[in-house]
Amino acid sequence: MLVGIGYRRELAPWIQARGNAIQCLEITAEHFFSQGHQTLSELADHYTLSVHGLSLSLGSPGPLKAVLLKQFARVVEAAQPRWISEHVAFTRSGDLELGHLNPVPATRQSIDVVVDHARELMERCGRPLLLENITSHLRLPGDLREPDFLNEICSSAGCGLLLDVTNLFINSRNHGFDPTDWVRQLNPRIIEQLHIVGYMPGERLEDSHGEAIQDELISLASFIAGYAPVQAIILERDTNFPSPDLLDVELQKLERIRSHR
Amino acid sequence: MKESAPTVDLLAAVAGLLTEPGLREVFARNSGAVADQLRIRDSDRAAFLQLRPGELEAQARTLVRKRYENARAAIPRSCERHRDRAWSLFERYARSSWINSSREDVYRFCLFLRENNHELWQREFHRAAFDRFGRRFAVHLVTEVTDGRRRSICQFLLRWAGRRHELSFYLRL
Numbered sequence: 001m002l003v004g005i006g007y008r009r010e011l012a013p014w015i016q017a018r019g020n021a022i023q024c025l026e027i028t029a030e031h032f033f034s035q036g037h038q039t040l041s042e043l044a045d046h047y048t049l050s051v052h053g054l055s056l057s058l059g060s061p062g063p064l065k066a067v068l069l070k071q072f073a074r075v076v077e078a079a080q081p082r083w084i085s086e087h088v089a090f091t092r093s094g095d096l097e098l099g100h101l102n103p104v105p106a107t108r109q110s111i112d113v114v115v116d117h118a119r120e121l122m123e124r125c126g127r128p129l130l131l132e133n134i135t136s137h138l139r140l141p142g143d144l145r146e147p148d149f150l151n152e153i154c155s156s157a158g159c160g161l162l163l164d165v166t167n168l169f170i171n172s173r174n175h176g177f178d179p180t181d182w183v184r185q186l187n188p189r190i191i192e193q194l195h196i197v198g199y200m201p202g203e204r205l206e207d208s209h210g211e212a213i214q215d216e217l218i219s220l221a222s223f224i225a226g227y228a229p230v231q232a233i234i235l236e237r238d239t240n241f242p243s244p245d246l247l248d249v250e251l252q253k254l255e256r257i258r259s260h261r
Numbered sequence: 262m263k264e265s266a267p268t269v270d271l272l273a274a275v276a277g278l279l280t281e282p283g284l285r286e287v288f289a290r291n292s293g294a295v296a297d298q299l300r301i302r303d304s305d306r307a308a309f310l311q312l313r314p315g316e317l318e319a320q321a322r323t324l325v326r327k328r329y330e331n332a333r334a335a336i337p338r339s340c341e342r343h344r345d346r347a348w349s350l351f352e353r354y355a356r357s358s359w360i361n362s363s364r365e366d367v368y369r370f371c372l373f374l375r376e377n378n379h380e381l382w383q384r385e386f387h388r389a390a391f392d393r394f395g396r397r398f399a400v401h402l403v404t405e406v407t408d409g410r411r412r413s414i415c416q417f418l419l420r421w422a423g424r425r426h427e428l429s430f431y432l433r434l
Contacts, residue, residue: 098280
């Protein structure tokens with residue numbers, strides 16, 4: 001299992017100093033839409049890359065936005081990643097941009113929409129696609145349980161699952177279900193990558209991407225690493241960057257999870 | 262004249278609720294009325310009526326929080342000056358309208374701060390305007406108070422290779 005981190009310019013010196021301790025970098029595609037392709041080529045020489053999209057809105061009915069698809073494909077061309085990834089979510093409706101990931105109902109209609117878009121994305125980029133589960137305060141009524149929904153999407157589209165451990169844990173606490181039971185309903189063969197980062201505690205847990213990984217997340221991720229043939233685990237720290245020593249502690253947590261594989 | 266069939270699907274209706282606080286308030290009181298107002302497709306009406314107002318508010322707040330984080334990244338010093346009030350100021354601004362573009366959003370938040378006599382760091386406002394209007398070059402004379410001292414600054418902004426570059430000089434006038 002590769003250990004990796006979401007690439008951020010602020011973390012570049014720390015990443016470089018870690019040498020072989022970091023094998024994989026996740027590139028947020030939107031950060032490189034207008035510049036930085038040379039940097040991607042250089043990173044590709046030293047790391048396994050995964051290009052991760054935020055704004056393609058695979059869950060929105062209708063065609064994908066052509067300009068975003070083109071920009072995404074150009075980033076993939078520059079990065080030559082092992083995987084590309086996006087979300088089972090919608091971020092726009094018509095001309096209305098929501099700026100964040102929102103849930104789609106677990107229905108046959110949603111499966112058709114996401115599968116069509118997933119196939120188009122894979123065909124355009126020529127790379128294996130992973131689809132990520134999101135966190136959401138809002139639950140939309142559907143016909144399927146979420147694990148079955150994800151199983152069917154991945155099976156029909158021929159793609160894998162990027163299982164965000166933090167998103168799963170947050171949803172389980174906010175909506176009251178057992179996350180390990182949820183995982184056991186997933187086809188283990190589809191789980192190819194994990195995302196993990198600490199959550200923001202509170203009355204409702206929040207996915208802030210800015211906290212240290214809590215012990216309960218390590219336990220859940222370790223369980224998943226033993227359950228499925230996970231190929232990479234990515235630390236998804238976007239903000240509130242700690243000191244290099246504390247980042248090393250986060251890296252050690254990923255190593256602990258990997259040891260359960 | 263015969264009325265056309267309802268056409269708005271569930272996701273479009275959810276998007277409308279998440280971006281319009283007034284609509285959510287009406288939904289909490291009378292979801293059926295909002296379904297009629299939005300002209301929800303018959304096949305999606307039942308699912309729409311099952312949406313929970315508390316969850317809609319929590320998700321909407323997450324979207325506004327995301328907008329605020331973008332704004333804070335763009336105008337950090339202006340937000341720092343307001344400390345714990347920065348978020349509530351942004352929430353008040355965000356209630357007025359939903360903005361698609363983050364550059365437009367940052368610029369309009371700056372205008373909101375200025376029009377309501379809230380502190381706004383001038384150099385950040387100029388950056389926001391520079392980005393919002395897609396300018397290639399701008400020069401501004403700015404007065405700032407730092408460590409109790411009033412200083413005059415010449416701020417140069419340049420767009421080069423797709424990125425904004427800045428050079429600021431303190432002036433002795």
